[in-house]
Amino acid sequence: MRVMMAADPKVAALAQARSLNPHPDRVTDPAFLASPFCDPRDLVQVKYEMVRRVRVDSVPVAQAALAFGYCRQTFYEIAAVLDAGGPSALVAGKSGPKGPRKLTDAVMDHIDGWRAAEPGLSARDLAAEVTAELGFTVHPRSIERALARRRERPSGPEQDEEPKTRA
Structure with a gap:
């Protein structure tokens, strides 16, 4: 018989x-x-309490790091992140690439130039041009998505922004 355990919402x-x-x-x-407040499953709380234990309770770094499941080097990295950004900086960032790797602004500027010279170029033609001129391959669909993102970008100051006046 299979026992189904309810998942803990926390x-x-x-x-x-x-x-x-x-x-x-x-x-x-x-x-x-x-x-009862502390939960070892909460990574942010564990990291914060480790740093607090050293700074407030004067526990040696090596002892605190070990008691919270880290090494000394990681303690110093966590403390630096906490100092730089506060407790919210202890939350792990989103994994994966943070921006375009191939279709950077400089590459998109080339693509815009080619499109201005020949407005009828398809994404497939542009991909071939990127390969020939810039020396790397890119999928035509990636070019289409990059062009759509570029069209969505605001081109000037925000429309709803109030003009600044001197008081």
Whole structure:
């Protein structure tokens, strides 16, 4: 017989927020585990409390890092991120590329130039031009999507922005 266990909604929420600690079993800090508020599954809370334990409770870095499942080097990295951006910076960022790798602004400027010279060029023609002129391949559909994104971009100051006046 298969036993179906109900999923914990907090675990689902932490996973969706990219804050689920993959190793909650490595958190052994007695004060952290004794508090009903503290949850070793909450990665942001674990990182914050580790830094707080060192800075407020004067626990040595090596001891605190070990008690929260990290090494000293990682402690210093986490502390720097916390100092730079506050607790919200401890949330893991979205994985994957952060911007275009092939169709950068400079490449799109070339494509715009080719389209201005020959308005009838198809995405397939433009992909062939990129290969011939710039030396790398790109799918025609990628060019179509990049052109659509470029058309969506605002071209000047925001329309709803109030003009600045001196008081």
